[in-house]
Amino acid sequence: MTGQVRTVDGRVAGxxxxxxxxxxxxxxxxxxxxxxxxxxxxIDVARKxxxxxxTFYQYFPDVEGAVLExxxxxxxxxxxxxxxxxGRSWVGKAAWQTSVQLVEGFLDFWRRHDxxxxxxxLGAAEGDKRFYKIRMKILTSVTNSxxxxxxxxxxxxxxxxxxxxxxxxxxxxxxxxxxAAHQKGFTTWGVKQAELKPNLALLVHLGITEKKPIx
Amino acid sequence: MTGQVRTVDGRVAGxxxxxxxxxxxxxxxxxxxxxxxxxxxxIDVARKxxxxxxTFYQYFPDVEGAVLExxxxxxxxxxxxxxxxxGRSWVGKAAWQTSVQLVEGFLDFWRRHDxxxxxxxLGAAEGDKRFYKIRMKILTSVTNSxxxxxxxxxxxxxxxxxxxxxxxxxxxxxxxxxxAAHQKGFTTWGVKQAELKPNLALLVHLGITEKKPIx
DNA sequence: TCGGTAAGCTGACGGCATGACAGGACAAGT
DNA sequence: ACTTGTCCTGTCATGCCGTCAGCTTACCGA
Numbered sequence: 278m279t280g281q282v283r284t285v286d287g288r289v290a291g292x293x294x295x296x297x298x299x300x301x302x303x304x305x306x307x308x309x310x311x312x313x314x315x316x317x318x319x320i321d322v323a324r325k326x327x328x329x330x331x332t333f334y335q336y337f338p339d340v341e342g343a344v345l346e347x348x349x350x351x352x353x354x355x356x357x358x359x360x361x362x363x364g365r366s367w368v369g370k371a372a373w374q375t376s377v378q379l380v381e382g383f384l385d386f387w388r389r390h391d392x393x394x395x396x397x398x399l400g401a402a403e404g405d406k407r408f409y410k411i412r413m414k415i416l417t418s419v420t421n422s423x424x425x426x427x428x429x430x431x432x433x434x435x436x437x438x439x440x441x442x443x444x445x446x447x448x449x450x451x452x453x454x455x456x457a458a459h460q461k462g463f464t465t466w467g468v469k470q471a472e473l474k475p476n477l478a479l480l481v482h483l484g485i486t487e488k489k490p491i492x
Numbered sequence: 493m494t495g496q497v498r499t500v501d502g503r504v505a506g507x508x509x510x511x512x513x514x515x516x517x518x519x520x521x522x523x524x525x526x527x528x529x530x531x532x533x534x535i536d537v538a539r540k541x542x543x544x545x546x547t548f549y550q551y552f553p554d555v556e557g558a559v560l561e562x563x564x565x566x567x568x569x570x571x572x573x574x575x576x577x578x579g580r581s582w583v584g585k586a587a588w589q590t591s592v593q594l595v596e597g598f599l600d601f602w603r604r605h606d607x608x609x610x611x612x613x614l615g616a617a618e619g620d621k622r623f624y625k626i627r628m629k630i631l632t633s634v635t636n637s638x639x640x641x642x643x644x645x646x647x648x649x650x651x652x653x654x655x656x657x658x659x660x661x662x663x664x665x666x667x668x669x670x671x672a673a674h675q676k677g678f679t680t681w682g683v684k685q686a687e688l689k690p691n692l693a694l695l696v697h698l699g700i701t702e703k704k705p706i707x
Numbered sequence: 708t709c710g711g712t713a714a715g716c717t718g719a720c721g722g723c724a725t726g727a728c729a730g731g732a733c734a735a736g737t
Numbered sequence: 738a739c740t741t742g743t744c745c746t747g748t749c750a751t752g753c754c755g756t757c758a759g760c761t762t763a764c765c766g767a
Contacts, residue, residue, distance in 0.1 A: 284743095289743090291742090293734085294743070294744060297744080297745085313615075313618050313620070314530060314614065314618070315529065315530050315555075315556070318724065318725090319725070320723085320725085328745075329747085330724080330725075330726085331726085331745075331747080331748095332744085332746075334725085334726060335744080335745080339725090340530075341530070395614060395618065398673075399613075400528075401677065402606075402613075402674060403528050405528070409676075409677065412674075412677070413680065420681065437704070440691065441688075441691050443678075443682055444678065444687055444691035445691050445694070447671075447677070447678050448688075448691065448692055448695055449695070451667060451671050451674060452663055452664075452666060452667030452670060454670060455666035455667060455669060455670035456662075456666045458613075459616065459617060459627075461619070461624075462627070462628070462662070463659065463662050465628065466632075466635065466658045466662055468658045468662060472656045472659055473663075476655065476659035476660050477663055479660070480660065480699050483695075483698040484698060484699075487704055499714085503713075503714060504714085505715090506713090506714060507763095508715065512716090533753065534753075534755085535753060543717090544716070544717050545755080546716070546717055546719095546755085546756080546757090547716060549754090549755060549756075550715080553755095554754090
């Protein structure tokens with residue numbers, strides 16, 4: 278469906294072309310990790326990749342376009358997040374397990390992709406629909422699964438009827454994303470990495486089940 | 493202690509100078525609201541303010557410097573957030589009131605300053621200490637107050653001892669900030685503005701007291 | 708009223724990034 | 738060797754950056 282990779286001027290890219298294209302993306306990713314988004318220039322990426330700016334423009338319309346590409350790549354990888362919540366139990370001791378694993382998986386994913394996720398978050402907050410869609414793609418599976426869990430507990434009468442499953446699930450996921458993005462910030466409040474996770478898991482558990490966890 | 497406003501080359505700014513300086517800040521603020529941070533150029537801000545780029549550089553080292561200034565202004569205004577939590581009760585029905593008011597005040601503040609806060613968030617996430625400090629300044633009062641509330645409930649035996657007050661408070665505040673920044677995102681999941689607030693308040697209440705609210 | 712002084716502003720300039728193009732290098736098949 | 742299509746780069750016009758010298762304006766004391 279997606280078909281081949283194409284250059285800006287419409288040619289299909291061959292083996293060599295794909296390689297340089299990928300190299301440009303890799304270098305861009307490195308640059309995003311090491312310098313502020315605002316200061317990432319085409320010429321720097323090209324230099325780092327050992328090629329010329331003109332080459333960059335053959336594959337991407339601009340820096341933003343290339344970033345979108347990186348983000349799409351990451352979004353595909355984000356499918357793994359689904360496994361953290363789908364088909365898990367939210368009852369008894371298992372619920373605590375589920376919470377902990379969700380938190381760990383989520384923080385880990387965010388740490389692996391923090392540079393690109395920062396930019397996606399910014400773009401989404403600025404109202405750019407393309408970034409917004411990518412952000413959704415990553416979060417939506419987790420959010421929906423959590424919402425389903427809440428609905429399920431509601432149908433069993435374990436959670437109040439006037440709770441909005443989508444609102445609660447979305448808020449919890451937003452919390453995980455925000456904490457992951459500002460992990461360093463917590464150390465300033467004297468919060469160690471190790472104690473952050475269980476407390477996040479506690480909040481997730483409380484939010485979904487409305488009960489203290491059984492450990 | 494702070495003394496007078498100074499130009500980049502060391503002169504003290506008079507009435508007129510302060511006025512243009514402020515005008516530049518105002519125009520920058522507008523530009524941040526209407527176009528992506530990456531695309532905000534000195535020349536555009538200057539044009540909008542009816543002055544020349546050279547004038548801009550008399551008052552600010554670069555766009556980032558001016559943004560920091562705007563952020564400082566906002567941080568001062570952020571003192572009002574303290575009132576949302578300091579000296580409030582977290583027991584019984586009052587706790588629900590407190591939760592609701594905290595959520596409403598927080599979301600409102602974020603909506604009023606969303607453009608700057610986006611940039612501050614980005615800068616902080618990128619590890620820029622200056623932005624990071626400003627973000628702290630805004631959030632720290634709320635976070636500390638919430639942490640105190642948790643400690644207080646712990647001392648009364650109403651909350652488990654192994655909960656880290658700072659971690660829980662920080663995470664809840666991060667959640668509020670994230671939800672505020674991506675409010676539009678929730679509408680896509682079919683969550684209305686109106687139902688978002690009570691559900692956030694519920695999560696805050698659960699996180700602090702570990703109990704369902706009494707409404 | 709009249710300089711004197713410092714504040715305030717801008718035109719102009721070298722430097723660099725952008726983005727487009729045409730043409731040359733290269734690989735593969737014939 | 739020749740052709741074909743892919744791939745890369747030199748070059749160029751354009752526009753923003755950031756600085757400086759120099760001009761204008763406001764204030765103030767004599």
